[in-house]
Amino acid sequence: MDQVKTLKCVLCQREYEPQEVEYTCPLCGNAGILEVLYDYDKVSKRISKESLAKNSDYSIWRYRPLLPIKEDSPTPPLHVGWTPLYPAFRLRRKLELPGLYIKDDGRNPTASLKDRASAVGIVKALERGAHEVTCASTGNAASSWAGVAASLGLKSYIFVPQTAPQAKLAQLLIFGARIFPVKGSYDQAFDLCIEASRKFGWYNRNTAYNPYLVEGKKTVALEIAEQLNWEVPDKVFVSVGDGCILSGVFKGFADLFHLGWIGRVPQVIGVQAEGAAPLYRAWKSRKPLEPVEPKTIADSISVGIPRNGVMALRDLYRWEGRMVTVTDEEILEAMRILGQESGVFGEPAGVASLAGLIKALREGMVEKKNKVVAIITGNGLKDVSAALHAVSMPEAIDPTLESVEQALKR
Ligand SMILES: *Cc1c(COP(=O)(O)O)cnc(C)c1O
Ligand SMILES: [Zn+2]
Numbered sequence: 001m002d003q004v005k006t007l008k009c010v011l012c013q014r015e016y017e018p019q020e021v022e023y024t025c026p027l028c029g030n031a032g033i034l035e036v037l038y039d040y041d042k043v044s045k046r047i048s049k050e051s052l053a054k055n056s057d058y059s060i061w062r063y064r065p066l067l068p069i070k071e072d073s074p075t076p077p078l079h080v081g082w083t084p085l086y087p088a089f090r091l092r093r094k095l096e097l098p099g100l101y102i103k104d105d106g107r108n109p110t111a112s113l114k115d116r117a118s119a120v121g122i123v124k125a126l127e128r129g130a131h132e133v134t135c136a137s138t139g140n141a142a143s144s145w146a147g148v149a150a151s152l153g154l155k156s157y158i159f160v161p162q163t164a165p166q167a168k169l170a171q172l173l174i175f176g177a178r179i180f181p182v183k184g185s186y187d188q189a190f191d192l193c194i195e196a197s198r199k200f201g202w203y204n205r206n207t208a209y210n211p212y213l214v215e216g217k218k219t220v221a222l223e224i225a226e227q228l229n230w231e232v233p234d235k236v237f238v239s240v241g242d243g244c245i246l247s248g249v250f251k252g253f254a255d256l257f258h259l260g261w262i263g264r265v266p267q268v269i270g271v272q273a274e275g276a277a278p279l280y281r282a283w284k285s286r287k288p289l290e291p292v293e294p295k296t297i298a299d300s301i302s303v304g305i306p307r308n309g310v311m312a313l314r315d316l317y318r319w320e321g322r323m324v325t326v327t328d329e330e331i332l333e334a335m336r337i338l339g340q341e342s343g344v345f346g347e348p349a350g351v352a353s354l355a356g357l358i359k360a361l362r363e364g365m366v367e368k369k370n371k372v373v374a375i376i377t378g379n380g381l382k383d384v385s386a387a388l389h390a391v392s393m394p395e396a397i398d399p400t401l402e403s404v405e406q407a408l409k410r
Contacts, residue, residue: 106379120216136193139168221252243312271356300349345380
């Protein structure tokens with residue numbers, strides 16, 4: 001793993017050897033998120049645009065020399081990554097944005113982008129000889145973690161708010177996880193999980209706390225660049241809860257920029273729900289983060305204390321990213337538009353990115369000539385009851401042709 005130089009604390013800037021630390025900076029505690037830094041000279045000896053063009057492994061592992069794992073570490077058998085990047089023609093026409101692409105990350109094995117992070121996380125768990133793993137999550141990170149753990153026969157212990165959508169809880173149970181539905185918020189489940197992992201020695205996947213997850217999430221940016229033949233988009237829209245995917249997207253493009261494979265880092269625009277927008281507010285006011293009481297239909301981004309806040313804000317300032325907020329109504333509208341114009345079904349948090357793009361178009365933040373990617377981070381089947389808020393169910397009819405005719409007239 002000599003392509004990894006050090007792990008660097010976002011708070012005190014101290015650097016550590018990867019074997020020296022497991023999760024966060026020992027001096028700064030849980031808030032001392034560590035960032036993985038690479039030796040790009042070593043990386044570029046092992047991977048190139050040309051070697052990728054010949055690589056037939058269409059999964060995140062095609063980028064292995066750019067990931068913080070050992071050369072010979074086994075990887076989970078589930079297929080993670082290389083999700084479709086659709087030039088969604090009808091959606092382009094509807095939004096009058098001919099350079100629009102949709103990255104459908106609901107096409108991952110457990111149906112969300114979280115699989116990218118879980119896959120890398122589980123390799124780290126195996127490298128450390130762990131047999132038992134844990135995480136706290138609003139739902140997707142948990143179901144993803146439990147899924148990849150099951151694919152390798154590791155036992156998972158999962159903390160989720162008891163209010164998590166049914167489908168996500170069902171996934172967990174089907175994957176054989178031991179779940180602890182917590183009578184409380186995601187933020188409370190998060191802290192409890194860290195305590196439990198210390199007490200019972202479980203390998204922990206908590207977002208931001210585990211430094212390797214951003215590295216998994218960055219593969220979405222690596223793929224977007226490669227799928228666009230290294231002609232990067234002008235803007236990338238992504239929904240934001242803890243801010244880990246946001247940093248991952250920046251990190252992926254930054255890696256490629258440092259390698260000299262792309263000429264610039266696209267503008268990344270983070271989208272939060274209006275009722276859960278602590279990162280938006282901090283970014284807008286350029287003040288430190290202040291926790292909020294989150295309230296939104298988009299459960300996966302219903303986060304009051306963004307755990308990757310410091311890194312996400314740093315990335316936004318460093319690379320001149322932006323943040324926007326959207327209402328729950330705008331999210332539901334985006335869900336309908338995406339479904340009807342492209343056949344892609346996203347969960348509320350998954351389509352918040354598109355809702356943000358629609359708002360940005362309206363406000364002139366995006367130009368018609370821009371090449372734009374909206375990342376759809378989770379599949380709509382994850383939360384069917386939320387989707388049903390976006391539509392109305394017609395009344396049942398008698399099984400006769402006559403009643404079909406009558407219904408058509410209504
Ligand atoms: C987790 C998640 C997000 C937000 O990712 P963060 O890293 O918490 O910002 C967005 N959409 C979906 C579907 C998710 O599961
Ligand atoms: Zn530190």
